[in-house]
Amino acid sequence: MESEGLHLNIDYVGSSGVVLSPEQKAALQTSLVILQNENKFHKVYFWGKIVGVKEDYFVAQGFDKDEFAGRKTFYSKDCIHWGLLPPATKMMRDQSKLAKGRFTGDPSYEYEHVETKKVGEGEDATEEEETLTIKEEDRLASVITEIDEDVRIVPRAAFIKTPTGQVISNRSFEGLSVSEAAKLCNYFHFREPQLISEQSILQRASLDKAIDFMDSVEEDIPRGSWSLQFERGSGLVTLRSLLWQGYIFCHVPGQRKFGSVYFGTGEKNLDLPFML
Structure with missing residues (x-):
């Protein structure tokens, strides 16, 4: 949803339970304009909110004139300060699918996924466990990209x-x-x-x-x-x-x-x- 007129247009989806408080609307209306000017974007969209266990992520995206290219994604926990998310690579997206459960709300949180691998053949075969760590910030970027592609x-x-x-x-x-x-x-x-x-x-x-x-x-x-x-x-x-x-x-x-x-x-x- 375009940042321009967001405080009015967000009411169109209010019947679906999408609600922002007056304070959040005011903060977004101001901070998204600053975000656009600082990064010289052609347009900035308010993407939405991913609900976490402890805190929520508010998400915005900036675009150049060609809206298929040059997309950058930002997240905020207070609707004022924005952090840039890394581009979601294929490896990052594959690993993020291994993380289960809700988002915590902490970008530095690390999920652990344990994989059991078979080493050797026949009677000499042994099983080894390999622990893979997945950063929540990477998972957030991957999920946003997947939602954009799917829907x-x-x-x-x-x-x-x-x-x-x-x-x-x-x-x-x-x-x-x-x-x-x-x-x-x-x-x-x-x-x-x-x-x-x-x-x-x-x-x-x-x-x-x-x-x-x-x-x-x-x-x-x-x-x-x-x-x-x-x-x-x-x-x-x-x-x-x-x-x-x-x-x-x-x-x-x-x-x-x-x-x-x-x-x-x-x-x-x-x-x-x-x-x-």
């Missing part, structure tokens, strides 16, 4: 891809109509396309390459992982992810207003295929 979405035509390959905000976007907003095919994953099936390639070949360059959430597996609802009559549409419970996207049909936040524990709902 961060935008309305169709809200962004365009220029002939040079840059992804920028579409100034001509005036919002989805009420009938368009009711269809999952009009919401795209805000990342590079990953679906490479023959059917998706043929479908994309006949579409507008400047607009339809991302994957539609309609093709997500498992089917039914999104809950779409209208609120305030047809004045607001919300999409909630059942895969990452706590992620919510909202859009005002007929207007440029849209955004998303994540308020949760940072744990993926791995049981979803059995629940549908």
Whole structure:
């Protein structure tokens, strides 16, 4: 959710239990402007909050003009002071999946994972234990990246891809109509396309390459992982992810207003295929 007008726009997702206190709103409104100016970002988004056992992490992201490139992620525990998270490498993400349980709220906390390895062959084989330490700061960066890849979405035509390959905000976007907003095919994953099936390639070949360059959430597996609802009559549409419970996207049909936040524990709902 864009930092500009955050204190007003955050109320769109209030029905889902996403609430910030007046003090937190005021602190974010000021500190995110400072964060943007200090780092010379084109835009700063309030990403959401990951709830910890002792303390919570408030998360923000800064972008250059090309919103597919140059993304930096920051975290704060008081909505005022921000720390830069390291980029999530593949090894970091693989190791972070071994850490179980809730976040503690301490970035320097280390999880321990014990692996048993077999050494030798036959009767001479022995088992050795190897302890792997995972820093919570690395796990936080990995989980945020995974949530962005899995469920961060935008309305169709809200962004365009220029002939040079840059992804920028579409100034001509005036919002989805009420009938368009009711269809999952009009919401795209805000990342590079990953679906490479023959059917998706043929479908994309006949579409507008400047607009339809991302994957539609309609093709997500498992089917039914999104809950779409209208609120305030047809004045607001919300999409909630059942895969990452706590992620919510909202859009005002007929207007440029849209955004998303994540308020949760940072744990993926791995049981979803059995629940549908």
